[in-house]
Amino acid sequence: MRPGRSPRRFSTRCVLALALAFAVSGEVAAGDSGFHAKTLVHASEHPFQLPDEHGVLRSSSEFKGRVVLMFFGFTHCPDVCPTELARLAEVVGLLTPGQARQVQVIFVTLDPARDTPELLRGYVAAFSPDFIALRGNEAETAELAEAFRVFYRRVEGSAPDRYTLEHSAYIHAIDKQGRLRLRMPGSLGTGEIADDVRSLLAE
Amino acid sequence: MYRYANAVMIGLVLSCTARAEVTVSDAWVRASLPQQRATGAFMKIHSDGERLRLVGASTAVAGVSEIHEMRIENDIARMGPVDGVEIAPGATVELRPGGYHVMLMDLHRALDVGTEVSLELVFEGADGELRRVPVTAAVKPLNMRVGGHRQ
Numbered sequence: 001m002r003p004g005r006s007p008r009r010f011s012t013r014c015v016l017a018l019a020l021a022f023a024v025s026g027e028v029a030a031g032d033s034g035f036h037a038k039t040l041v042h043a044s045e046h047p048f049q050l051p052d053e054h055g056v057l058r059s060s061s062e063f064k065g066r067v068v069l070m071f072f073g074f075t076h077c078p079d080v081c082p083t084e085l086a087r088l089a090e091v092v093g094l095l096t097p098g099q100a101r102q103v104q105v106i107f108v109t110l111d112p113a114r115d116t117p118e119l120l121r122g123y124v125a126a127f128s129p130d131f132i133a134l135r136g137n138e139a140e141t142a143e144l145a146e147a148f149r150v151f152y153r154r155v156e157g158s159a160p161d162r163y164t165l166e167h168s169a170y171i172h173a174i175d176k177q178g179r180l181r182l183r184m185p186g187s188l189g190t191g192e193i194a195d196d197v198r199s200l201l202a203e
Numbered sequence: 204m205y206r207y208a209n210a211v212m213i214g215l216v217l218s219c220t221a222r223a224e225v226t227v228s229d230a231w232v233r234a235s236l237p238q239q240r241a242t243g244a245f246m247k248i249h250s251d252g253e254r255l256r257l258v259g260a261s262t263a264v265a266g267v268s269e270i271h272e273m274r275i276e277n278d279i280a281r282m283g284p285v286d287g288v289e290i291a292p293g294a295t296v297e298l299r300p301g302g303y304h305v306m307l308m309d310l311h312r313a314l315d316v317g318t319e320v321s322l323e324l325v326f327e328g329a330d331g332e333l334r335r336v337p338v339t340a341a342v343k344p345l346n347m348r349v350g351g352h353r354q
Contacts, residue, residue, distance in 0.1 A: 078243025126345040
């Protein structure tokens with residue numbers, strides 16, 4: 001604090017800065033909401049219509065009435081993507097069979113160039129026969145990622161096809177009304193994610 | 204005299220062995236599907252003797268092997284090659300999901316669960332000399348999950 005600036009004025013600035021940060025991010029901190037995950041204040045629908053791993057067009061409206069857990073990644077990712085999908089399989093396993101039937105896990109590829117439908121079929125099946133993958137073209141992928149505020153960036157490797165992707169590592173939870181509600185970071189345990197899913201199912 | 208010479212020889216062999224003592228354990232590779240061109244290898248590396256630096260790797264199953272690091276920054280998974288991984292004397296460094304891995308790219312074939320992959324790790328010693336250590340890694344399921352803070 002510079003001399004001459006009163007503590008009161010400083011705290012006012014702090015409050016204003018916090019309010020601004022809140023307004024920009026649109027999120028409240030964990031624990032304020034009854035959910036373990038960060039809650040999106042402005043729960044909103046982000047409709048999509050993309051082909052799945054069988055080439056069948058899937059629309060966001062068909063998942064209404066269920067809770068959708070969505071993860072954006074790519075199959076050439078050796079680390080965080082398989083870990084998160086394995087965690088999601090574990091989350092579903094923590095639910096009762098009745099609850100599990102009301103949950104749909106969706107893997108959205110950020111790398112449609114390399115993630116062919118055939119590859120995606122084998123990939124999601126390795127985690128659960130109930131998981132589905134969505135694969136848009138480059139423009140559709142970018143559009144959906146932007147709607148979900150998923151950051152991704154291609155990082156070039158030592159040859160053109162050796163690129164990797166940096167990407168947001170959140171699991172997104174969509175409620176039974178089709179509204180994006182929660183962003184779950186990798187630090188959230190599977191038990192906590194299952195708790196949040198149960199809360200969304202109970203709404 | 205011969206007995207003395209033998210003792211010296213044994214001593215020399217022991218000291219050479221001790222100098223280069225690096226133990227790699229629990230090595231595994233994540234299984235890959237036919238069209239998947241990349242996967243990761245994970246393991247524990249222990250150095251008994253000196254400070255070592257893991258600087259490279261190679262395997263016949265992949266065109267390119269690089270030492271990569273994955274880290275989460277502001278909930279964004281960032282990944283890329285690193286120059287090397289330090290292994291301090293007496294320390295064990297784990298290459299594990301959520302940290303370092305040997306990135307295997309341009310895979311020549313699918314890696315099936317239950318098979319093994321032969322790798323060679325390249326370490327640089329404090330003297331600047333390179334040491335090559337053969338490692339056999341078990342291929343584990345694609346959905347293999349390692350315990351830890353992300354449980």
